[in-house]
Amino acid sequence: MDIRQHTELLEKQILSPYAALSSNSKGRQYPQEKCIIRTEFQRDRDRIIHCKSFRRLKHKTQVFIAPEGDHYRTRLTHTLEVAQIARTVSRALRLNEDLTEAIALGHDLGHTPFGHIGEKVLNGITDFGFKHNVHSLRVVEVLENGKGLNLTWETRDGILNHTKSSRPSTLEGQVVNLSDRIAYINHDIDDAIRAKLISTDDLPKDCIDILGTTHAQRINSMVTDVIVNSTGQANICMSNKIDIATEKLRKFMFEEVYLNEWARNEEKKAAYVIEELYSYFLKYADKLPSEYYCNIDFYGVQQVVCDYIAGMSDRYALNLFYETFMPHAWNIY
Template identity: 65%
Template structure:
């Protein structure tokens, strides 16, 4: 018996009756020979971690656009916090930890630069709209490496349905869906307080009396309640009291942080950057990198441009905007004579820099 088969046997004996088994996966779009060491879900997790799309998350906005401090969350640190919370819950419920982790690590691969401001900007101008969960699925099915990562159906389902009204088909996907909310509610409060946008006393006391007045206490309350409420059940959820408090705290963030707060002061500029880039490349597809120019001939220019922009980091999008739309200093060349009478080319730099 190889290592993978041994792990699969352990899953059969140990995991909950409601857990997903890697040897019973629906499979991949393109069949592959099994790995002798890793299960199907472990391979998916590793492919996501080693992808370029995953590495780019470190320079993508979570809430604060290009923050000055070193301790604000990025899309990558958010992803890692979701994975940690989701794995804790999955382990406590005897669910498949590898599947849970793969979904969590891949759920935001399609997020745009500048966070939800970027998502909104592309949604307004892309025919058919734009949603980051659908884009995450495009990344793993088509874009990464030119052909996608060929992940299992269970991981793709969890990535697609980690947000929105559709419930993931596996309990592991359902865990990630709630862990995502637990993570961003709490770390966005933490970042908003760090940035001076909120003070603890601004938060609704009713919610904090139930969930806790400290960051770690709130996470512990939510996670513990999620585990207790979901134990030995074919559905993942919180108790009504904790869910109501969590939902009201989330709504408070929408009202006081996510919309029209100091944290969002630069979002108008961010939208402007992405929409100008989109309009330029749709009009001038020859300016696209060769990879995306070639794709435009099969999927259409607008789709190719949208995929290109969605994959950018904040700083790369700004660099492209500067390159295309911001005037650069001009070096003036003058002919001058040496003492011997020979003509030389003398460059005079713009004194303004």
């Protein structure tokens, strides 16, 4: 018996009846010989964490566009926080931690530069629309390495369905779905307080009384509640009381932070950058990098330009905008 088979046996002995077993995976896009050391879901996790799209997350906006401070969240730190919360919940519920981690690490690979404003712009200017969860799936199925990462069905399902309006087929995917919400609400509050857009005293008192006065207390309240309410169930959920308080906090963040006048002014600038780059490369497709240009005949110019822009980090988009549209002095010696 090799190491992978031993791990698969342990999964059958230890994990919940509701867990996704790696030995029962529905398989990959393309058949591939199994690893003698790692399970199928462990391989998914490793492929995601080593891919270029994952590394680019460190320079993609979470909420604050190109923040100067060292401690503001980026799309990468958000992803790691989601993964940690999700792993905690999965371990407590005896679900498959490897699958949970793979989904969590891959769930935002398709996010645009400048956060949700980038998604909104691309959704409006492309004929086919744009949703970051759908594009995350495109990244792992098509774009990464020019042929995708060949992940398992379970991981791809979790990535596609990680948004609030969707429902993943596995409990591990449902854990990531809820952990994403827990993570961004709490760390966005933390970042907004650091940016002095709000203070702790501004937070709705009835929510704080239920969830806690500190960042750690609120996360602990939400995570504990999910575990308590999901134990022994074929469903991942919060109690009604915690869910209502959490949703009220989310609405508060939209009103006071996400739709803040300062934030919206910066978003207008970011939107302009994306719109101008998109128009430019539609007109001058020959200026695209070769690895994108070669796909035009197959996917069409709109899709290829969208793929290119969606994959950019904030700083790459800003630098490219400057190089493309700003005049440069001649070097005369």
